[in-house]
Amino acid sequence: MTSHVGRLYALALAILVFFLTWAAVAAHPWATSATRDPRIAALVAREQRIRHESVAVRRIVNRRWAVYRRQLHARQAQIVAAKHAQLASGPAPSVRVVTLAPLTITRTS
Amino acid sequence: MKRHAFRAMGTDVELLLDSENGAEAFAAAEAEFERLEALLSRFRDDSELSRLNRDRTLDASPDLLHLTELALDARERTGGRFDPTVHDALVAAGYDRTFELVPRRAEAAAGTAACGGHVRIEGTRIELDDGARLDFGGIGKGFAADRAATLLAAAGPCLVNAGGDVAVRGGTWPVGVQTARGTLTLELSDGALATSGRDRRHWRRGGHDLHHLIDPRTGRPSHADLIRVTVVGVDAVVAEVWAKALFLAGADAAVAEADLLGLPSVITTKAGSTLLAGGLR
Numbered sequence: 049m050t051s052h053v054g055r056l057y058a059l060a061l062a063i064l065v066f067f068l069t070w071a072a073v074a075a076h077p078w079a080t081s082a083t084r085d086p087r088i089a090a091l092v093a094r095e096q097r098i099r100h101e102s103v104a105v106r107r108i109v110n111r112r113w114a115v116y117r118r119q120l121h122a123r124q125a126q127i128v129a130a131k132h133a134q135l136a137s138g139p140a141p142s143v144r145v146v147t148l149a150p151l152t153i154t155r156t157s
Numbered sequence: 158m159k160r161h162a163f164r165a166m167g168t169d170v171e172l173l174l175d176s177e178n179g180a181e182a183f184a185a186a187e188a189e190f191e192r193l194e195a196l197l198s199r200f201r202d203d204s205e206l207s208r209l210n211r212d213r214t215l216d217a218s219p220d221l222l223h224l225t226e227l228a229l230d231a232r233e234r235t236g237g238r239f240d241p242t243v244h245d246a247l248v249a250a251g252y253d254r255t256f257e258l259v260p261r262r263a264e265a266a267a268g269t270a271a272c273g274g275h276v277r278i279e280g281t282r283i284e285l286d287d288g289a290r291l292d293f294g295g296i297g298k299g300f301a302a303d304r305a306a307t308l309l310a311a312a313g314p315c316l317v318n319a320g321g322d323v324a325v326r327g328g329t330w331p332v333g334v335q336t337a338r339g340t341l342t343l344e345l346s347d348g349a350l351a352t353s354g355r356d357r358r359h360w361r362r363g364g365h366d367l368h369h370l371i372d373p374r375t376g377r378p379s380h381a382d383l384i385r386v387t388v389v390g391v392d393a394v395v396a397e398v399w400a401k402a403l404f405l406a407g408a409d410a411a412v413a414e415a416d417l418l419g420l421p422s423v424i425t426t427k428a429g430s431t432l433l434a435g436g437l438r
Binding site for chain 1: 346349
């Protein structure tokens with residue numbers, strides 16, 4: 049009886065040791081990072097480069113957008129001014145402030 | 158210099174003519190005021206304007222048609238600050254009869270009415286949307302002043318002053334403008350000026366001071382920080398329109414807009430300062 053139980057423990061232990069060893073070997077603990085797949089390394093480098101480029105492109109786009117917005121506002125102001133000038137129905141007549149006594153007075157109508 | 162004065166359109170009208178022969182021209186100018194008042198007064202039940210407001214549609218005379226077109230054009234030009242559809246808002250505020258008859262004080266609060274109703278013109282026919290009624294109180298005086306000045310000009314250099322709407326033809330004319338501290342004299346030639354303000358046609362309702370310058374955006378008398386605005390324009394209609402539009406804009410915006418448009422303006426604020434704008438120095 050004792051030897052039977054002992055054999056079962058020994059078998060279970062052996063199976064456990066076998067799987068642990070298998071897992072340890074499969075993990076390649078002896079491999080270093082220097083031996084990473086060069087294609088992955090290239091992809092990682094490319095990803096970082098694209099990330100930096102996209103930041104730079106975004107900066108350029110933002111700068112150009114700001115310039116465009118400024119120019120658009122200036123142009124819109126010019127259009128409004130031109131429209132207003134047209135709306136005012138032509139140039140105002142000649143008028144100046146003088147020190148003469150008035151012939152008539154304009155009051156609130 | 159000949160002078161002729163009479164009363165029309167609820168205000169004092171003064172005609173000045175730099176000529177020895179002016180009797181006929183004076184009579185023609187006065188008759189023109191009376192004719193236009195009979196067409197354009199909202200206080201006369203038989204006026205063409207009253208018929209339009211009552212019937213909602215009308216085959217209009219050339220003058221009513223032209224003035225309606227000018228007023229609608231002005232509404233567009235001023236972004237709605239000048240609006241001929243303020244009739245109901247004026248009535249709601251208490252200005253429901255000629256100003257001489259408007260009670261200066263009453264306990265009942267004033268009401269309000271929407272402005273900006275649609276007005277259609279097809280050929281000579283004017284159609285008003287429900288709720289839209291027209292008032293040509295201010296612009297009508299400017300229109301009449303321009304017409305009278307044109308008639309008078311046949312006799313010589315002239316000036317027409319219709320209660321603040323001044324039109325001149327020929328010569329140079331010193332015209333006084335009321336400011337916060339007295340009178341400023343402007344020398345004007347071939348053009349017009351008009352003054353809009355809250356200091357003359359005002360009354361009290363329900364403990365509130367009201368006046369006739371309705372802000373179409375609210376349907377109530379304007380709360381702008383100004384007492385009056387005088388604007389110089391090519392004619393009295395333009396000057397009248399912009400005087401009201403600048404008044405409703407308030408002091409800072411009025412100065413900026415007058416400068417932008419090149420509209421010589423004298424702006425008197427509630428705080429008691431007088432601002433010159435639009436190239437006036």
